[in-house]
Every structure is written in structure tokens, then in C-alpha cells.
Amino acid sequence: MSDSTGAVSQVCSRFHRAIELIGSRWTGAILQTLLQGRTRYAAIKSAIPDLTDRMLSERLRSLEKEGLIVREVIPETPVHVEYELTRKGRELQNALREIGDWAERWIPLEGDRVKSADESNAGRRRVTRRAQKARSPHAG
């Protein structure tokens, strides 16, 4: 953090914009799938079964517009569409991994709260219980 007002504000704006880009629902899962390499539409769909066609198409368009992925129509028979991360998209890998790791440690699954606490050490358990108690009802 800089002590200049403008600099702090600019850092915050960039950080916030990054969070907006990766924080839309399902975006993390789509990017994770594409981190494994160039992928057909149908393969992304089958990797994320809960995701509807409409939502997946919308997310892919948005990620393309933001310069995180490129779309290519392969003129074979039958024609198919492949998606690939740009360098901008690939470089999100570390951030996605760190957020995922933290979430796995600290965000309890529904129906998995007792197990999570039992597997933790005493210090973590104390904090986790407080956090669980504090979870807002609209989580997720």
C-alpha cells in the first residue's frame, strides 16, 4: 500500500476489477478446465455438469471479451469450436489456486462442518467454529 491517496485508490480499483473478472459464478471452474489446455465446448460442458448451455455460452463470451480466452472455429466436418486461454488468462493460475486452497481450508461444505472441525488443529477449530457461526444465510 502506498501512502498516496490516488495510488491506494488505483491499486484498489485494479484489485476490484480483477475480482470482478474471476468472481462471476462458474468462471473459476471454466478457467480451471481451460488451464488443462485447449478444449472443445462439449468437453467444458461435460467437465461442469451443473452448468447450463446458456450460462456456459454467456460466460465464454464474457471471458473472450475480457481477453482471457480465445475462441476458434475448427472447419472440420462436423465443425466444432475450441477455446484456449490467452497469456492473460493463463497467468491467473496462481491466483485461482491460492483462492481455491484457502477456500478448501476455511469454507466449510454444507453438511461437512463437524468433519472439518474434527480434522483441524485446536487453534484452527476455534476460529472455524466462530466463522461457521458467523456465516451468512445467503452464502454461496
Add this chain to the structure above:
Amino acid sequence: MSDSTGAVSQVCSRFHRAIELIGSRWTGAILQTLLQGRTRYAAIKSAIPDLTDRMLSERLRSLEKEGLIVREVIPETPVHVEYELTRKGRELQNALREIGDWAERWIPLEGDRVKSADESNAGRRRVTRRAQKARSPHAG
């Protein structure tokens, strides 16, 4: 990503919840300030000059409720209040750093676009220009 529908959905829910926690406006800056150690309210305020008292108080209450920080009233004269990250909060450090690093590389500052492109290599410049062109007008 697991190939089980339920597992993918649960991973996405946790990831999304983590993004919600760290993605609120100013939260990144507040957590960054607290990562330097136990801090008085007034010191957080002065580190983030654009942040109003009302917003800072609201964010601190929310972070306390989520188990990311603890609040302590120090019974000196005059009484003051200090905040400290919990272990859950401290362990966000890597994720915050990675998001910040990525944002610094890929999210252009307003008024800094030409400079950003000039400083990049050719490959990055090409993608960055595409990304800049695609930036939505409500970038935050």
C-alpha cells in the same frame, strides 16, 4: 476439478464464497494493511485515505463477523480499538498477493494505457490491447 457433479458444484460454491469474502470494495486494502500486523482503527483509516469512516466501520464489522479479524478494545486512557487478523485472515495473504500481482500486470490504470503497452513485450502488448479494447465502461 472432479468429474462428479456434486463435487464440482461444491468446489464452485466454496470458491465463490471465498471471492465474496475478499471481493467487497476496499476489503483487499484493509486486509493488506492488517497483514502488516495488529493495527489501530486510526492507522487503517490513514493508510486508506479515500475510505470513509462509515465504510471502514462497516467493512471491519463484516470481516469480524466472517472470522477474518478480531477486534479488541484497549482500556487505556483514552480507550482505543485495535484489529488483528485471525489465522483464517492471515492465510489469505498468498491469494491477495497473487490477485494483486495479476491485476498489476493485466489491468491497465486509467490514463496509463499507452505506458502499460509500451512497457510490455510484443505478445503481452497484443493481448493487453485486445483486453483494453474489451474493457467494459463500468470497470470498477
